[in-house]
Amino acid sequence: MADTSQPFTGHVKLIDNDFLAIDDLFSKTSGLCVTGSSGEWECNYRENHSPQDKEDYPNLLLCTSWTYWVSLEYGPCPETIDAGDSTGGGTSIGDGDTGGGGTGSGGASTVPTKPCDGGTNNIEGKNNIEDDNGDCLEDLGKRKECKKITDFINASENQAFKNKLTELSGQPNLNLDKEKSVSSFENETALDERIGTADNPSVAIQSNPTNKYKAFVHTHPNIGDGTLSVFSPTDLTEIARIINNGKITNGFVAFLTTKKGTQYALTINNPTKFVDLFYSQLFDNVSDVMGDPVQALQNKDRFYASQEAYQPLFKEYFDPKNPNVKIKNTDTEPEDVLKEFLNFMDEADAGFTLFDASSTQFGESSFTSFRKIRLKNGEIERDYTCN
Numbered sequence: 001m002a003d004t005s006q007p008f009t010g011h012v013k014l015i016d017n018d019f020l021a022i023d024d025l026f027s028k029t030s031g032l033c034v035t036g037s038s039g040e041w042e043c044n045y046r047e048n049h050s051p052q053d054k055e056d057y058p059n060l061l062l063c064t065s066w067t068y069w070v071s072l073e074y075g076p077c078p079e080t081i082d083a084g085d086s087t088g089g090g091t092s093i094g095d096g097d098t099g100g101g102g103t104g105s106g107g108a109s110t111v112p113t114k115p116c117d118g119g120t121n122n123i124e125g126k127n128n129i130e131d132d133n134g135d136c137l138e139d140l141g142k143r144k145e146c147k148k149i150t151d152f153i154n155a156s157e158n159q160a161f162k163n164k165l166t167e168l169s170g171q172p173n174l175n176l177d178k179e180k181s182v183s184s185f186e187n188e189t190a191l192d193e194r195i196g197t198a199d200n201p202s203v204a205i206q207s208n209p210t211n212k213y214k215a216f217v218h219t220h221p222n223i224g225d226g227t228l229s230v231f232s233p234t235d236l237t238e239i240a241r242i243i244n245n246g247k248i249t250n251g252f253v254a255f256l257t258t259k260k261g262t263q264y265a266l267t268i269n270n271p272t273k274f275v276d277l278f279y280s281q282l283f284d285n286v287s288d289v290m291g292d293p294v295q296a297l298q299n300k301d302r303f304y305a306s307q308e309a310y311q312p313l314f315k316e317y318f319d320p321k322n323p324n325v326k327i328k329n330t331d332t333e334p335e336d337v338l339k340e341f342l343n344f345m346d347e348a349d350a351g352f353t354l355f356d357a358s359s360t361q362f363g364e365s366s367f368t369s370f371r372k373i374r375l376k377n378g379e380i381e382r383d384y385t386c387n
């Protein structure tokens, strides 16, 4: 543990995530200056007090690591400071309205947002950052993916699908030696239900249906010497194929329920990044992507970049031929697997978000509440509940 009794001076590493992309942070600063900052300590026992306050807060003795959360406030730059990449002193270049010299405003948000109101919008125990329009940035980033799930789950038209989530999570279905899937499409009330075969127990779902997928769920049941407690690389590749065919809605959610007692939901926060990683897996050969003369070179580059990124990740995390592989279908500790899957997600940076969907492994009813999962200081953190 570092000496936390002294003020910190130095550099901090920014980690890009789906709450607040670094690109967004920098575009946010275009035309704006940091006008103020505040911060607070948080230890891994969730005590929001400085390490120096141990006498007053005995629980602090339980803490083994500390994070200092920093909030920055942005505002118009002083006239003497050149704002961003402008050519004239103090004139901002942004995608918002530009005023006279020395004033600037942030780009208009394209997503409806709310202020950090100290109530339900806020993330407990965190400083909530508002932008210059009074929109809650943390709320905006964090809740956006959550909202896809709650919007889908709360819509009465999806009740039949919700019943299927429960049905597929029951033992009769999870004890089968074949996978099952249920898909829901935009502008269709009928659900598409499928089951694997004796020859191929994996369920095949449509990669290019007429209407876009709103959601699908599939099972990892009782096949052979066990199935994965998390999404498989094949699952992710098939989702990429569907995205590449333009067949997911903006609010798309993939649900998974497994024999190991895990239930997860997955959303796509950046479809381009997601397809980028799996692109080479969608085709047998690079020549398959070069048919269109206009796109040929670009597609070829995308294919090889994908191969370069995907192959080492697959080998490290999923390849059954690798004796040191980190995730196996025979693993019996879902939390260890989850931690490795989150490591994979961090390394892959592939634009998707994972949620715990109230795991039956913890005695909860499946798919009743949704918590964002991420790695924090190398450990699994089940974040705030979406609903």
Ligand SMILES: [Zn+2]
Pocket (backbone or CB within 6 Å): 218, 219, 220, 231, 232, 235
């Ligand atoms: Zn699967």
